[in-house]
Structures are given as C-alpha cells and as structure tokens.
Amino acid sequence: MMKDNENRKMYKATCSECGAETEVPFEPDPSRPVFCRDCFMKKRNNNRRGGGFSRDRGPRRDDY
Numbered sequence: 650m651m652k653d654n655e656n657r658k659m660y661k662a663t664c665s666e667c668g669a670e671t672e673v674p675f676e677p678d679p680s681r682p683v684f685c686r687d688c689f690m691k692k693r694n695n696n697r698r699g700g701g702f703s704r705d706r707g708p709r710r711d712d713y
C-alpha cells in the first residue's frame with residue numbers, strides 16, 4: 650500500500666511579494682521568487698494579457 654500522497658511534505662518559504670510566511674509543496678528555489686497564495690493569484694490575473702511570464706524583479710537590461 651502506498652500512502653505517499655497523504656502526507657505531502659511542505660516547505661516553509663517567504664513570499665517575495667508581501668513577505669508573508671507561506672508553505673509550498675515543492676522545495677523553494679533560491680533563484681526564483683516564491684509567492685503566497687494571494688500574490689500568486691494576483692500575479693496570475695495580472696499576467697492575463699501578453700502570455701508568458703515576465704520577470705519584474707532583478708536588474709533590468711536596457712543595453713541592447
């Protein structure tokens with residue numbers, strides 16, 4: 650019997666947007682922002698037009 654799905658491991662993370670503590674079902678990648686549920690939904694709604702994620706964090710390159 651496999652009960653792997655019952656006890657999913659959650660990782661603590663800090664939301665990159667609002668700074669709230671949240672838990673994610675995957676190991677947070679330090680090179681990528683983590684969002685709490687609220688911010689994640691907000692981002693999703695904001696990204697409706699365009700299609701494709703744009704990073705709004707980090708230095709922007711204007712030298713091309």
Ligand SMILES: [Zn+2]
Nearest residue numbers: 664667685688
């Ligand atoms: Zn947040």
